[in-house]
Amino acid sequence: MLALIPVRDATLPAGALEAAAECGDRSLLIGERVGEALGHLVGEVHCCEAGRFRPGAWAEVLAHALADEPVVVLPASPDGRDLGPRLAAALDRPFFAGAVQVSTTTVVVPRDGGRSMHTMAAPASFVATLQVGVRGVEPSDAVPTVTPAAFSVTDADVEPGGAGAGCPDARVVAVLAPDAATVDLAEAGRIVGGGAGLHDAAQFDQLAALGARLGASVGATRVITDRGWIGHERQIGTTGVVVDPDLYLAFGISGAVQHTSGLGHPDHVVSVNTDAHCPMMQLADLAVVADANEVLTELLALLETGDG
Amino acid sequence: MTAVPSTAPAVVAVCLKWTPSPFDGGPLGPDEGDDRFAGVSPADRAALELALQLSDAIGASVTAIAAGPSAADRVLRDAVAAGATRAVRLDMAAGSDSRDVAFELAQVVADACVVLCGDYSLDRGSGAVPAFVAHHRRCAQALGLVSVDVTASASSVAGAPDGELTIHAVRRLDGGRREVLAVPTPCVLSVEGSVASLRRAPLRRALAARSAPVEVIATPPAHHHGAPAIVTPYRPRARTMPAPAGEDVLGRLRALTDAGTSGGRGETVELAPREAAARIVDTLRGWGYLD
Amino acid sequence: MDDRSLTTTDCDVVVVGAGPAGTCAAIVLARAGLDVVLLERGPFPGSKNMYGGVVYPRILDELIPSWWEEAPVQRWVTRRSTMVLTPDQALTVDFRSQRWGAPPYNGATAYRPDFDHWLAAHAEAAGAQLVCSTTVTGLLRDAGGRVVGVRTDRPDGDLRTRLVIACDGVNSFLAKEAGLYPPVDAANYTLGVKETLALPKDVIDERFGVRGREGVDIEILGGTGGVNGGGFVYTNLDTVAVGAVLKLPKLAAQRRRPEEIIAGLKSHPAIAPLVEGAEVKEYSAHLIPEAGLSMMPRLAGDGMLVAGDAAAMCLAAGIWLEGVNFAMASGMYAGRAAVEALRAGDLSTAGLAGYERRLSSTFVLRDHRKLRRAPSLVLSDRVQHVYPELITSVVERMFRVDNPAPKPGLRRIVRDETKRLGVRTRDLVRDGIDGLRSFG
């Protein structure tokens, strides 16, 4: 098993260490300034300097290079999800997307929108992407053995006659820096969450303002997404997004298990609720019994005056 | 409006996956094969809307394609009602292997300058079909787009020296970053559901579309078969956690259970709103979230 | 007459609302070879429709022979109970007929999304053009005020037609816009609320004493926590519907939330064992036109007919809660009257008079005439708050063994209890006569 890790600008993608660990610490880094991207990788690491991300051309080149590598696992990061199926197609192998577990004998993938798991016997050779965050890794200070890959991808490969020829790719015009408002909730370090205790959409919008001030993303309970105050992709919980922030601020949230089970293990939780005994208040490090709507207004006023 | 300078009229294709039922069963859930709740994903609807916008902007026609059983005709007729010019159904069983689906789709979209797809289908959610189609066509792909700039895409035709259509789009990266892409055509794009909301079909079109023709193309028997699977309810996998730090057993236990490590845990205060706000700000500062 | 509207119509008839009323109208019209468009705001017929749970589909014999072989039925009602509840007592009159468990059947529990969807498939098969996800937002009228079409919320959404049949359900805004309704009082509406509770089929069979596809229909007087109204419990295959029909002004005056009343009903000692351990699957609420005949609008205008709940045809009179059958019948008769009028080429109010004539000669209006006093009687404070206590305490004393005191006579008990509860004989007699007139 080999972990194939697309690298951008000397940075490992989300889930890189997990993919490598799933493959018994055998990985191939491909991309831009891969030598500087080792991070906490351990074991056997092969490096292929290949410039910017080009899924079409890379897939063609890798299909030749990895023909003898029966199992290839990519992290299901955006680039992994882009490259994985393209590589599987070029290799003409089965592809398992978003697997939660991969081995040479079985592959486990979630189906039906995450409601069930399918466990399948692994084919002789295949490509899979591994969901980010499903397995975790043991941190290690061991030093990897780094070797250059036996092949390379150069601009010549995409010229006529090259290995990746005839596979045009999109051109990156710019990379936009993260913005707390648009960060995937799953990756957000700080989250402000709103629930049914907020009286109207305008109050909920105040939450976004507070989020902006604290550098936090906005999440909500199902009651709120059902009301349409914010998109479903911002719903935290079993049928929404599973998050794992450092800081969670809950405004008017009762803490139903369907909600809290998606909350991960925040280091710090603040809850504002009129009911001192609801589960969210029990969970909180700081439980404030007060009207969440008014507290929000006051918080904004307080932070606005630069007092924060 | 800019015309695409090519001999044949330009075609934008949109792949719509008819999904039997996105809902879970249960007493009030639909039965197997109940087509009332069937339909296409929000992402596919967004793809259709973008196909319509793009075709308006560049003067192309829109072909809507679904690979599926005859029940999928309804989805195609809805697409015609919304403005698609041609409806094609590849006659395949629901749940066919993505590789077979993509191979057949690729034949039908062979003449399209842009192929639009949803990022994930509702039932399988592999998101692989668009990449497979791009592979068969040997063209560029951009998957999981969060926006497509129709105007900039349309004006690219005029701007480029060779009159090539380039699609301008934004794609989600990890860490909350985004990349702005210029995608050469022909290309396959897959979009998230929030990218656009599908227009409502005009009433007369909705009426007329009820009898709109759907071209049905027979497909050869399946090549690939999904491996048989053991199905179990979703259970998260056990995660490897870093070993707890601590001098002795008690310390490690504390670290693991959080007991007594976080100063304010469990503190409940009843305060007037202004005092509450001040208290929260103080606490956040104490924890190091505010500077 | 504006002849442009005649020459440029898009279809013969637009039916608004694919509930039981609209769909039956469309079936009749399409089968007569007319060009019918059936507009429904939900994504499919029945998607937004809620009700208690029992359909009495006898009237379907005329439209879909042997409907019972194909209709999506949950259970056939073979047991009907009427319960009178006080907080800690219950008196049940229980009737069972195995005859109702065989063709041609009497009543069935069914889910409306299934039933309405199934019925609408018949309209489509007959040639009606069903367009869903389309809300009618207004009427098109000519200079003379005659209805000549509808406006919908779709782009390019006007549809011109020769006749509009409004089957848009309770509180019909189309009938109101056409000026067919007198000003309506909120007191004429009750609020229907319902919870659907999941239980395994064998548990339901055992608790309700039924087998196979047999089902139970329980109507309840009292148990609504001081709010005037009534309750019901119906069995589906693997769910139980528990609900209440509540008088609106009382509900508002008592500041009670309808969920609390259902919760109260579910915890009543006579109901709790039936629904214990069930998981709530769905909660829904809907208005019911309750006042029957006294609130019916004019049923026809120039170019327009009104049927079903839109015309307040629902019969909600205590032990009866029937609306679907009235809706199907009135829709069917509206369809027939429309065919007649279209053939004669007269779509004025007068030309459409065949509709009311048909309703008057069948159960639709006859039942309403007969039961016109029933709703106010059943919802009166005496029937709601005093009689349940009276009846149950009389029965309690009948069955109580007070040895060594000898058993009192029934007359004595009734006298004692009416006195204790302050019931005046005059009222009792008058209510008795009203009751006999209605239900007798």
Ligand SMILES: Cc1cc2nc3c(=O)[nH]c(=O)nc-3n(C[C@H](O)[C@H](O)[C@H](O)COP(=O)(O)OP(=O)(O)OC[C@H]3O[C@@H](n4cnc5c(N)ncnc54)[C@H](O)[C@@H]3O)c2cc1C
């Ligand atoms: C199958 C299933 C899946 C579900 N999945 C999810 C999911 O993924 N995510 C999710 O969030 N939910 C989910 N739910 C719903 C979940 O069960 C709860 O209903 C929901 O989380 C409750 O949201 P809430 O806390 O906003 O509302 P409520 O439970 O109604 O709580 C509102 C809270 O606000 C407080 N409050 C009221 N007024 C004020 C005020 N003025 N100031 C301060 N506090 C106030 C109240 O005391 C209460 O604690 C699911 C449910 C089911 C059945």
Ligand SMILES: Cc1cc2nc3c(=O)[nH]c(=O)nc-3n(C[C@H](O)[C@H](O)[C@H](O)COP(=O)(O)OP(=O)(O)OC[C@H]3O[C@@H](n4cnc5c(N)ncnc54)[C@H](O)[C@@H]3O)c2cc1C
């Ligand atoms: C709690 C409760 C319990 C009940 N229990 C029973 C029972 O057990 N048995 C029984 O027989 N009856 C019962 N009823 C009554 C029954 O539900 C109604 O009488 C019956 O549904 C009336 O049918 P209809 O076709 O007239 O209207 P509806 O069923 O209300 O159908 C109206 C249709 O029109 C559509 N519509 C509305 N406005 C528009 C618009 N502007 N544009 C397009 N479409 C529109 C709606 O979406 C709907 O599909 C109950 C009612 C309630 C509320």
Ligand SMILES: Nc1ncnc2c1ncn2[C@@H]1O[C@H](COP(=O)(O)O)[C@@H](O)[C@H]1O
């Ligand atoms: N059977 C199909 N017919 C048409 N389009 C499809 C089909 N399967 C997948 N697609 C397209 O590919 C996208 C991603 O699907 P998937 O790869 O199945 O997650 C969908 O949103 C559709 O646009």
